[in-house]
Amino acid sequence: MMLQNDLLLRAARGENVERVPIWLMRQAGRILAEYRAVREKAGSFIKLATTPELAAEVTIQPVDILGVDAAIIFSDILVIPEAMGLPYEMAEQRGPVFPQTVRTAQDLTRLKVADAESDLAYVLDAIKIVKKELNGRVPLIGFAGAPFTIFCYMTEGRGSKTFSVAKKLLYTDPAFSHALLQKITDSTIDYLKAQIRAGADLVQIFDSWAGILSPDQYRTFSLPYIKQICDALAATAGVPVTVFAKGAFFARQEIGQLNCSVVGLDWNMDAAESRQLIPNKTLQGNLDPCVLYADYGQIKAEVKKMLQTFGTQRYIANLGHGVYPDTDPEKVKYFIETVKEYTL
Numbered sequence: 001m002m003l004q005n006d007l008l009l010r011a012a013r014g015e016n017v018e019r020v021p022i023w024l025m026r027q028a029g030r031i032l033a034e035y036r037a038v039r040e041k042a043g044s045f046i047k048l049a050t051t052p053e054l055a056a057e058v059t060i061q062p063v064d065i066l067g068v069d070a071a072i073i074f075s076d077i078l079v080i081p082e083a084m085g086l087p088y089e090m091a092e093q094r095g096p097v098f099p100q101t102v103r104t105a106q107d108l109t110r111l112k113v114a115d116a117e118s119d120l121a122y123v124l125d126a127i128k129i130v131k132k133e134l135n136g137r138v139p140l141i142g143f144a145g146a147p148f149t150i151f152c153y154m155t156e157g158r159g160s161k162t163f164s165v166a167k168k169l170l171y172t173d174p175a176f177s178h179a180l181l182q183k184i185t186d187s188t189i190d191y192l193k194a195q196i197r198a199g200a201d202l203v204q205i206f207d208s209w210a211g212i213l214s215p216d217q218y219r220t221f222s223l224p225y226i227k228q229i230c231d232a233l234a235a236t237a238g239v240p241v242t243v244f245a246k247g248a249f250f251a252r253q254e255i256g257q258l259n260c261s262v263v264g265l266d267w268n269m270d271a272a273e274s275r276q277l278i279p280n281k282t283l284q285g286n287l288d289p290c291v292l293y294a295d296y297g298q299i300k301a302e303v304k305k306m307l308q309t310f311g312t313q314r315y316i317a318n319l320g321h322g323v324y325p326d327t328d329p330e331k332v333k334y335f336i337e338t339v340k341e342y343t344l
Contacts, residue, residue: 001136012242078153099157143195212247223254271310307339
């Protein structure tokens with residue numbers, strides 16, 4: 001099906017665009033009253049994410065309400081450990097919790113490589129519903145967590161500021177760490193390929209905890225696995241891939257050399273410097289989500305400054321991380337409109 005608005009895909013491929021495309025990480029979520037209503041109907045976050053019709057409904061909401069140039073499938077990065085045999089719960093105010101963790105070679109034997117078609121059919125069904133209902137209005141983004149980020153949750157068992165349990169394993173049992181990372185990688189490749197078959201137009205890999213590693217550890221325990229995913233998708237899919245490694249400012253050059261089309265930047269990564277380090281890729285980002293707490297005049301000034309630095313080509317506007325849940329949706333809309341109106 002021909003897309004009516006293919007700005008995001010053209011920008012991702014490095015083709016000329018009439019204006020800068022924009023979408024937001026966590027655009028389908030608590031900032032929208034309409035989302036909160038569906039979430040209440042579902043009864044829990046996990047129920048919402050695993051019910052294709054409801055997940056599809058909240059995926060499309062930001063396209064209708066905010067006017068973004070892409071939808072991103074409503075799901076969670078932790079569906080992969082669940083599909084591998086490690087279920088999680090979502091605790092209010094505390095985030096994800098894994099009743100069991102994986103910390104030894106013996107624990108590893110309990111896990112399988114996930115089969116997306118059977119274990120994650122609910123995500124694929126949601127993608128198919130969204131594609132049908134969007135009817136070509138905008139592209140649909142699929143996603144998965146990067147293997148190291150997933151490893152953090154599976155070994156630590158919950159969110160953490162330091163992920164010291166996960167990092168300890170990298171030092172004390174590197175053989176186990178690599179074995180688990182490989183199993184996660186194999187599961188993720190299968191999952192992203194299945195998302196693309198189901199209709200995802202672009203996929204993003206989120207390395208949310210990249211910034212807790214030293215450059216040396218990042219090169220050992222994260223980059224090689226992201227590279228495997230990018231190479232596997234490039235070989236079969238022909239769909240643009242975005243890599244977003246939060247906090248990995250030290251690895252921008254190496255990320256830029258991966259087999260991906262787009263590199264996502266957080267707000268600590270200088271735009272001009274990033275262009276120098278990554279000259280031949282599309283960049284995405286990187287407004288500080290806290291800018292959206294400012295008044296309209298300041299939002300406009302910050303957005304203009306960002307757009308002037310990045311330029312209008314080979315660029316996708318976004319925040320440097322997900323939009324915060326207590327952000328005024330009117331400010332979010334204003335951010336989106338400011339980007340859409342911008343011309344050099």
